[in-house]
Every structure is written in structure tokens, then in C-alpha cells.
Amino acid sequence: MTTLLNYQRGGSGATVILIHGLFGAMDNLNILAKHLQQKFDVIQVDVRNHGDSFHHSSMDYEDLAMDIFNLLDHLNVERCHVVGHSMGGKIAMQCALTQPNRIHSLIVADIAPVQYPPHHKQILSGLKAIDPQTINQRKDADNLLAEYEPALGVRQFLLKNLVKSEQGYQWRANIDNIANAYHQITKPVKNDAQYTGPVLFIKGGNSDYITNENRAAIGKRFPHAKARVITNAGHWLHAEKPQEFNRIVEQFIEKNEV
Structure with a gap:
């Protein structure tokens, strides 16, 4: 029997799944969830080894993405929009590259699909x-x-x-x-495939998690990716500038809802 992630679900409409970052839990994205629930069916998850989800020795991005798909299968969700912050953004990218037909659109908050130095x-x-x-x-x-x-x-x-x-x-x-498993968390997103659907990278203007040097890696995997910068915000842009962040996410999902 497949072990499922702990989750919360609320709202109605097109499905949006929210994935938090390292050391976090689903409530990190509560402000965004409550905003989106006015128009969408929103699923919040605790990533494995976080929150109230199950514990496992692997933090490989292919495994983390499969956790998301197992939950979507359990909930009978065929396609969804996916939003991820930091490590959650890498998980979201891995989802889009692994099963692109199930992802309406991808929104990545302040992370690139690349190897990062072990700064934790x-x-x-x-x-x-x-x-x-x-x-x-x-x-x-x-x-x-x-x-x-x-x-x-x-x-x-x-x-x-x-x-x-x-x-x-x-x-x-x-x-x-x-x-x-920290060495797995710092690794780049796996897969040589492309996701050709709509992608938005949202960067904190004061953050160095996404740099000009990352453009090639982003473009290779996500050829239609667009970018927005939230000024005077750092890596925790969704908490520092919630109204602007929420508006950007909502508008992008609405624009790409099919």
C-alpha cells in the first residue's frame, strides 16, 4: 500500500497544489492557500520528513515528485497547477518534467533547477x-x-x-x-526532458537563489518560462510581500487555466 503525504484541501475550481520548502510545512503557504481558495481547489502538502508526513531515508527529487503524483492519484486529480517554493520549487519542476501531461502550469518561487552549495x-x-x-x-x-x-x-x-x-x-x-539526505536536496532537478507548458519563475529581488548564470539551465528544461521579480523581497518572498506574490500567482493560473 502506498504511503501518502499529509495534506489539506479546500476551495473549488481548477486544482492547485502547493509545495513548501526545506525545514517547512504546509502552513508556510497558508496565506497563499487562503487567497487561492476563493477561486480554486487548493491542496497543501507536507513533504516527506516534514510536518505530519511519513519519514523516509530518501530525499531524491524523483521520489519526492512521485509522492505528489501518488497523492493526486489518490484524490483522483488528473491535472493540476503546481506551485513550489525553494526545495518545493525543485519538487514542482521535477513533477512537470516527469509527467508533463498532468501539469497545467508551473510556478516556481525563488529557486532554479541547478546544484546548490551546501549552505545549510x-x-x-x-x-x-x-x-x-x-x-x-x-x-x-x-x-x-x-x-x-x-x-x-x-x-x-x-x-x-x-x-x-x-x-x-x-x-x-x-x-x-x-x-x-541533504546531498540529494542540493542536487539539480533530474531529467533531460522538457516541460513545454507555461512556467513562471518568481524571484525575490534581494535573493541570490536565481542568478543570470541559471538562465541556460532554466531555458533548457523550460523553454517557455517567464520571470517576475518582487522588489525589496528576499528568499521568503511569499511571506515578505504576500499581496504581490498572491496576485502574481493568481493571475498566472487564471491566464493558463484550460
């Missing part, structure tokens, strides 16, 4: 240094993580994965699996 190693070391069983209050975990990550906002985001139960604190995400 310090964060992973910090997360692994936290033993939830020894944590009495969230501040204890923050103090430990501060030795590895100075930015409070980043720490607050990461520590959303630390949840309290009757047994005490525990990790919601599988930190060990993510750390062990």
Missing part, C-alpha cells in the same frame, strides 16, 4: 545539537541554536519543527533523515 550545514549541525528530551522550554532550544544561527527570524522558523506533547518536546520533522 551549520543549521543542520545546530538542529542536531538539540536533544528534545533535555529541553524544558523553547527558549532552551533557541539558546542552543543561536550558537549556530544568529538570525532570530530563521531560528523561529526552524524551531516551529519543535513541538510539545504530553511526553515533552519532540521534533516534528525528521532532522536525521534530512541531514543524511
